[in-house]
Amino acid sequence: MSLINELENLRNYFERGATLSADFRIEQLKKLKQSILEYEYELYQALYTDLKKNKEETWVTETGMVISELNTALRKIKSWMRPEKVRTNLLNLPSSSRILREPLGVLLIIGPWNYPFQLLINPLIGAIAAGNCVVLKPSEFAPATDVVMKKIIESVFPKEYILYVQGEGQQVIPQMMNAFRFDHVFYTGSTAVGKIIYKMAAEKVVPVTLELGGKSPCVVDADANLKVAARRIAMTKFSNAGQMCVAPDYVLVHQSVKQPFVDAMQETIHQFFGDKPEENYNYGKMISEKQFDRVVKYLSEGNIIKGGRIDRAKLFIEPSLLDNIAPDAAVMQDEIFGPVLPILTFADMKEAKSIINKHPNPLAFYIYTASTANAKSWLQNIPAGGACINNSSWHLTNHHLPFGGRGFSGTGNYHGKYSFETFSHKKAVMQTPTWFDPSIKYPPLKGRLKLFKRIIK
Numbered sequence: 001m002s003l004i005n006e007l008e009n010l011r012n013y014f015e016r017g018a019t020l021s022a023d024f025r026i027e028q029l030k031k032l033k034q035s036i037l038e039y040e041y042e043l044y045q046a047l048y049t050d051l052k053k054n055k056e057e058t059w060v061t062e063t064g065m066v067i068s069e070l071n072t073a074l075r076k077i078k079s080w081m082r083p084e085k086v087r088t089n090l091l092n093l094p095s096s097s098r099i100l101r102e103p104l105g106v107l108l109i110i111g112p113w114n115y116p117f118q119l120l121i122n123p124l125i126g127a128i129a130a131g132n133c134v135v136l137k138p139s140e141f142a143p144a145t146d147v148v149m150k151k152i153i154e155s156v157f158p159k160e161y162i163l164y165v166q167g168e169g170q171q172v173i174p175q176m177m178n179a180f181r182f183d184h185v186f187y188t189g190s191t192a193v194g195k196i197i198y199k200m201a202a203e204k205v206v207p208v209t210l211e212l213g214g215k216s217p218c219v220v221d222a223d224a225n226l227k228v229a230a231r232r233i234a235m236t237k238f239s240n241a242g243q244m245c246v247a248p249d250y251v252l253v254h255q256s257v258k259q260p261f262v263d264a265m266q267e268t269i270h271q272f273f274g275d276k277p278e279e280n281y282n283y284g285k286m287i288s289e290k291q292f293d294r295v296v297k298y299l300s301e302g303n304i305i306k307g308g309r310i311d312r313a314k315l316f317i318e319p320s321l322l323d324n325i326a327p328d329a330a331v332m333q334d335e336i337f338g339p340v341l342p343i344l345t346f347a348d349m350k351e352a353k354s355i356i357n358k359h360p361n362p363l364a365f366y367i368y369t370a371s372t373a374n375a376k377s378w379l380q381n382i383p384a385g386g387a388c389i390n391n392s393s394w395h396l397t398n399h400h401l402p403f404g405g406r407g408f409s410g411t412g413n414y415h416g417k418y419s420f421e422t423f424s425h426k427k428a429v430m431q432t433p434t435w436f437d438p439s440i441k442y443p444p445l446k447g448r449l450k451l452f453k454r455i456i457k
């Protein structure tokens with residue numbers, strides 16, 4: 001059967017109304033959970049093969065995060081689906097008003113390679129909870145995880161409900177999007193490909209959620225607890241070998257505390273990953289030679305104050321700190337997406353802002369400071385998709401918060417209830433009784449302006 005015929009089958013399945021009931025959705029979420037747990041150990045192996053992720057990290061950032069999202073959806077789905085009563089304005093009384101959450105239809109979810117499981121399956125949970133049919137397109141660059149995810153999906157879902165489509169994105173995605181009108185496209189990946197997806201969607205006026213990347217700045221102010229800052233920054237920057245969309249891209253440290261901060265970072269990196277990070281259980285690898293070669297180039301764009309060793313055969317880049325970087329160097333223009341951390345200094349907020357604003361609206365912004373008022377001021381001054389105070393990246397794991405970017409770092413958001421909202425249409429419904437039908441609403445209207453002004457103001 002051709003791919004396009006398979007997409008038509010999803011449309012037919014959706015239109016038969018099978019996905020509408022809460023019971024159906026709950027059953028599918030339970031099946032998904034069961035299937036993930038059955039393949040838990042295969043997932044550990046696959047993520048180790050693709051990214052050298054250890055089991056513990058895999059649980060926190062991939063499998064466990066998805067199971068937690070599933071549990072939330074299972075607990076909350078009935079309340080999310082309930083019609084929402086809202087007030088009715090004077091003009092329309094005695095009508096009553098409510099908002100219904102309707103499924104969108106057939107969705108396309110496109111995943112990247114860096115958290116290949118979590119970033120494909122987490123949006124799927126919201127999509128199922130909201131009653132949609134889904135095409136899942138994993139990244140071709142995490143092939144071991146791709147194989148296991150295919151088994152997880154195909155062992156429990158018929159293809160006319162959830163279709164798993166493998167292949168090269170640049171070939172298979174235009175093929176689908178040009179021949180078929182999806183009701184929503186949810187894309188996670190680079191801004192460059194996000195623009196291509198957005199253009200294709202615009203041709204058919206398809207709404208999109210774009211979860212993109214960018215340079216997320218991390219400010220360490222003069223009053224910060226430097227030891228804690230170093231631990232939290234090193235943890236999130238070098239987790240998954242820096243291949244994390246919300247990793248601190250670079251650090252802006254107040255000039256008065258640069259040296260003690262660098263000392264704390266050096267010590268922390270050594271504590272976490274030892275003398276030989278390439279052999280350390282806690283440290284990952286680059287996904288591919290292409291990504292390895294791209295990131296290695298950044299090492300020559302500054303003064304290496306820690307790390308710098310590489311091994312192409314192992315796709316290994318040591319956790320590295322750089323300073324003395326020229327402002328126009330590529331490492332300060334591109335999203336780094338690897339274990340290289342530039343450390344820049346600033347004298348005051350104005351100077352820091354001028355550096356950050358070269359890449360406005362980052363996916364995330366991190367501020368380390370002991371002062372609540374100072375943190376508030378930084379937050380007000382730096383627009384970003386999300387933010388942490390005295391922390392980095394972890395906001396992503398709290399499903400009570402919406403996760404998404406703004407500007408070039410993306411549009412739309414998801415996680416927990418926000419996923420359900422993203423994949424639902426809010427249908428506005430007004431219900432009007434027939435026992436009251438004042439003639440004042442009907443023509444002839446002449447002479448009623450004063451009265452209308454009293455009612456509508």
Ligand code: NAD
Binds near residue numbers: 139
């Ligand atoms: P990638 O290369 O795997 O691409 C992502 C998806 O796009 C894949 O499924 C791929 O098949 C598809 N694709 C690639 N080229 C295409 C084309 N020309 N046309 C249509 N589809 C195409 O992953 P990536 O883009 O390298 O991922 C890394 C980027 O993703 C980074 O910029 C990172 O910041 C961002 N990211 C963002 C988030 C987020 O939640 N905001 C999460 C993870 C990664």
